Amino acid sequence: MKKKTSILVCNDDGVYGPGLRPLVRALSRLGAVTVVVPDQDRSAVSHSLTLHAPLRVRTVGRNFYILNGSPADCARFGILGILEERVDLVVSGINHGFNLGEDVTYSGTVAAAMEATLLDKAAIAVSRGIGPEGPASFAVAADFARKLASEVLRRGLPQGVCLNVNVPALPRARLRGVAVAGLGRRVYGRKITGRVDPRGHRYFWLAGTQVSSISTPGSDVAAVEAGRISITPLHSDTTDRPAIQALRIRRASIT
Ligand SMILES: [Mg+2]
Numbered sequence: 316m317k318k319k320t321s322i323l324v325c326n327d328d329g330v331y332g333p334g335l336r337p338l339v340r341a342l343s344r345l346g347a348v349t350v351v352v353p354d355q356d357r358s359a360v361s362h363s364l365t366l367h368a369p370l371r372v373r374t375v376g377r378n379f380y381i382l383n384g385s386p387a388d389c390a391r392f393g394i395l396g397i398l399e400e401r402v403d404l405v406v407s408g409i410n411h412g413f414n415l416g417e418d419v420t421y422s423g424t425v426a427a428a429m430e431a432t433l434l435d436k437a438a439i440a441v442s443r444g445i446g447p448e449g450p451a452s453f454a455v456a457a458d459f460a461r462k463l464a465s466e467v468l469r470r471g472l473p474q475g476v477c478l479n480v481n482v483p484a485l486p487r488a489r490l491r492g493v494a495v496a497g498l499g500r501r502v503y504g505r506k507i508t509g510r511v512d513p514r515g516h517r518y519f520w521l522a523g524t525q526v527s528s529i530s531t532p533g534s535d536v537a538a539v540e541a542g543r544i545s546i547t548p549l550h551s552d553t554t555d556r557p558a559i560q561a562l563r564i565r566r567a568s569i570t
Pocket residue numbers: 327328357358359410411424
């Protein structure tokens with residue numbers, strides 16, 4: 316008997332993330348879906364792993380688990396602890412908000428997919444631009460995630476590569492196709508906001524509002540601005556190969 320396709324879904328928006336259920340529903344058409352997600356919004360925690368505190372898992376439905384950990388914890392625990400490596404594909408998302416350009420450095424959504432890649436599992440991170448939060452509004456992104464997932468299940472991905480997908484928050488009729496794109500640039504405000512709490516102590520907000528994006532041709536930023544879904548292959552090896560040569564030359568002059 317052919318074994319059923321096993322898909323693990325993680326996210327960083329947590330159990331109440333608006334894109335989670337639409338994604339699970341769409342992927343259920345491809346196989347058995349197991350959900351392991353953080354118990355709260357863990358956006359922008361990047362690739363952190365919980366190594367100094369116990370992880371607690373709660374079962375909240377059939378094949379549906381929440382963890383008091385990070386998105387990368389969820390991917391790792393889902394693959395190794397719950398599914399015991401019987402995973403054909405990991406899909407992380409659907410994140411509420413784009414993960415473009417340097418966002419991938421901070422993104423928990425991308426980190427969950429990358430953790431799966433490090434464990435030699437095919438993985439896709441899916442994000443959607445900020446827009447309406449109702450389940451219907453995630454239908455376009457969920458549909459695309461299903462089609463791409465089906466393709467990845469069939470063809471696999473190169474070793475060390477996961478896909479970072481961004482879907483504009485547009486109705487289906489206004490989407491302008493799909494672009495395979497490199498990472499662009501996002502420009503965030505550098506201001507730190509300081510306030511005073513009711514007890515007279517100062518506190519700070521780091522989170523900068525996005526000011527603008529730099530729309531380099533061929534980038535994910537340019538793609539979504541043009542109404543296209545962007546797919547960016549990300550590699551776990553972040554070495555800058557040309558810089559190796561440049562550093563070799565420079566090192567020669569200081570030794
Ligand atoms: Mg998020």
